[in-house]
Amino acid sequence: MSVDVNGQSGSTVNRTLLGKLGERQTVLAYRRKGYSILSTNWRSNRSGVRGEIDIVASKGDTLVFCEVKTRAQDRYGEPEEAVTAVKQARLRRLAGEWLNEHRTDGSLDGHLREIRFDVSAVVLGEDGHLSARLIRDAF
Numbered sequence: 001m002s003v004d005v006n007g008q009s010g011s012t013v014n015r016t017l018l019g020k021l022g023e024r025q026t027v028l029a030y031r032r033k034g035y036s037i038l039s040t041n042w043r044s045n046r047s048g049v050r051g052e053i054d055i056v057a058s059k060g061d062t063l064v065f066c067e068v069k070t071r072a073q074d075r076y077g078e079p080e081e082a083v084t085a086v087k088q089a090r091l092r093r094l095a096g097e098w099l100n101e102h103r104t105d106g107s108l109d110g111h112l113r114e115i116r117f118d119v120s121a122v123v124l125g126e127d128g129h130l131s132a133r134l135i136r137d138a139f
Contacts, residue, residue, distance in 0.1 A: 015072075022070025022122035023054055025132045029120070030066075035059040044097045051094050055120075061113040065095045067138075070122040070130075079121035080135055088139045091117060 027037055039056040055066040067087070069079035076082075083091075095115065119138035124130055 018072055018124060019068070019070050021130060022120070022132070023068045025122055025130045026055060026066060026068050026120040026134070029132050029134055030055065030057045030064075033059070035064065038063075038102075039098070042094075042098055044094055046097060049090075049093045049097050051090050053091065053094050053098055056098060058112070062116060063112050063114070064116045064118050065091060065098070066118040066120055066134075067091055068120040068122060070124070072124045079123065080119045080138065083119050083138065088117070 023040065027040065030037060035057040036059065037055065037057050039053065042053045042056060044051060053065055054068040055064075057064045057066065067083055069082050071079045095117070116137055117139050119135045120132050121135060122130055122132045
């Protein structure tokens with residue numbers, strides 16, 4: 001995917017827009033691999049478990065919770081380095097909330113056997129192209 005935001009360089013691209021483009025790139029990558037997308041930008045407002053899960057996908061009996069980190073440059077390290085232990089713990093709690101909600105409403109298949117946490121590291125290159133690297137079982 002190529003990004004051109006009014007001729008702006010990657011360093012001046014709106015961070016929110018860049019994040020959304022990274023999520024879109026990741027959704028496309030999962031779909032190409034045969035995954036179904038169950039949720040994007042799912043939010044929990046329950047006291048003590050506030051936050052968002054970027055992507056929930058499934059394939060066969062596997063359910064994947066994916067955190068997307070998008071960077072316009074590597075000045076601050078690799079995107080996946082931003083998924084700290086604190087962020088991982090929050091994502092696990094949010095995944096539990098997502099599971100509770102979807103088991104209750106009947107939309108979750110009963111044959112799921114594996115739950116996985118992936119990270120998608122998306123980088124905007126100097127040429128304006130986004131590249132997504134899916135890290136399976138990231139934590």
